[in-house]
Amino acid sequence: MRFCVLPLAVLALSSCNLAGGDGAIEVAIIGTPSAMFEDGVRLAPAAQLIRAATHEGLVTFDQSGQVVPAIAERWIVTDDGLSYIFRLRDSTWPGGEEIEASDVRDQLRRRIAQLEGTSLGLDLGNIREIRAMTGRVVEVQLNAPMPDFLRLLAQSEMGFTRGGSGAGPMAMSRGDGEDGSARLSALPPETRGLPARQDWEDVARPVAVRALPAAAAVEAFARGDVDLVLGGSIVDFPEATAEAGPLSRGTVQVDPTVGLLGLTVRREAGLLADPSRREALSMAIDRGALIQAFGLGGWRENSWIVPPEAFAAPTYRQDRWNGASIEARRQTAAARIRAWAGPGRAPVVRLALPRGRGSDLLFRQLAEAWATIGVTTRRAAPGEAADLELRDTLARYVSPVWYLNQFNCRLGAGLCAPAADALVKQAQATRDPAKREVLLAEAHKALVESEVYIPLGVPVRWSLVRGTLANFQPNAWAFHPLFPLSQPTT
DSSP states (O other), X not given: OOOEEEGGGEEEOOOOOOOOOSSOEEEEEESOHHHHTOOSSSOOHHHHHHHHHHBOOSEEEOTTSOEEESSEEEEEEOTTSOEEEEEEOSOBXXXXXXXXXXXXXXXXXXXXXXXXXXXXXXXXXXXXEEEEEETTEEEEEESSOOTTHHHHHTSGGGOOOBTTBOOBSEEEEEOSTTSOEEEEEEOXXXXXXXXXXXXXXXXXXXXXXEEEOHHHHHHHHHHTSOSEEEEEETTTHHHHHSOHHHHHTXXXXXXXXXXXXXXXXXXXXXXXXXXXXXXXXXXXXXXXXXXXXXXXXXXXXXXXXXXXXGSSSOOSOSSTTTTOOHHHHHHHHHHXXXXXXXXXXXXXXXXXXXXXXXXXXXXXXHHHHHHTTTOEEEEOOTTSOOXXXXXXXXXXXXXXXXXXXXXXXXXXXXXXXHHHHHHHHHHHHOOOHHHHHHHHHHHHHHHHHHTOEEEEESOOEEEEEETTOOSOOOOTTOOOOSGGGGSOOO
């Protein structure tokens, strides 16, 4: 069998076009049962899917990753971009009580307070006031324009809840035992403030979801037990392509993602005490060769924290080292390591990676790259202190602000740069787009100079998709909501 690279970085193989059925759509999400049913505002990817299916917010995502109405049936944005006014649907809470503007106002205020100390909370920091204007109209006022504000409101963490339950669009019943299974059924349109459809029970299919380890999910797909596998990453990508069985029953879909895939510096000590030596490790990595080992086409490498295209007018080149060859970069990096090494100074780095065949492959690639500059790489055991740790995070929106907020000192996620944080805060408060870009570029420069992170490229997200499955679309956010799977295509 041979892979081919399709547009939008979709890897696909011809399926055998299995006949569809009228029963439940079987979905396996890579992860653990406990992760799938997490609560709160720090959700694992599996929990984000469940939350989005059962707890709508003002807006949500469709299968292509676009923002669409949810509790809000429509909205307007004022010309200055400082006010979003939402008209609510005539929908109800599970007990039958109408969802009113005052409920939405209180829900938003409470959720923003709960998100304090998270990167999403930082992203929402420009909200000035939330008002209930009438019984079904809510206004959100901002301190400065946020072009991606609707994408933030569509995040799973922004879903509304009352008494532990959400307002749909699906109702969930959990399976017996500890197998991490659930059954989701789409609520009738009229219960969600939409026009009734007489054939609803005939056309809306339930979705059965279970949490499985990557290898077990791939095996279940190969046997024909599941129609869709979601949540694959670079850690387990080799599982998707190791056997011909899964591919004979469908396709491997790789999302054209945006976000961060790289190494966070956890400790500023020893070899990594100086930014120039941290940069040396970054210089030594041949990013193109690194991903070739995975047999993955269409991947985009990156040597900056914020990719140049995230700025309206990028002020730096795509390659951080001005096109220098990998040999030249490694010579420079090796000289920095030699200048530091000596008696009692062993150039060793401890690298923390999740368990998985992809992690094993990534470790070997990085260890070989760093060996060329005289650095020994050791893999940190679970729970052991590490110098570097894999960071694999999908972007919620495309803006320098998202990337920079991921390294804010308040998050405690690794090394940080207070000067960069101050510039980002200043940028978010300004209403002048040109000035905002300048401040964000300065923040990025400060963060890069601090060498708090070793970028590799964009995250890898893959799914296994049955050939007859409708309403699945690869997208830049690698978010594949469950509700559209239940819906008819016509």
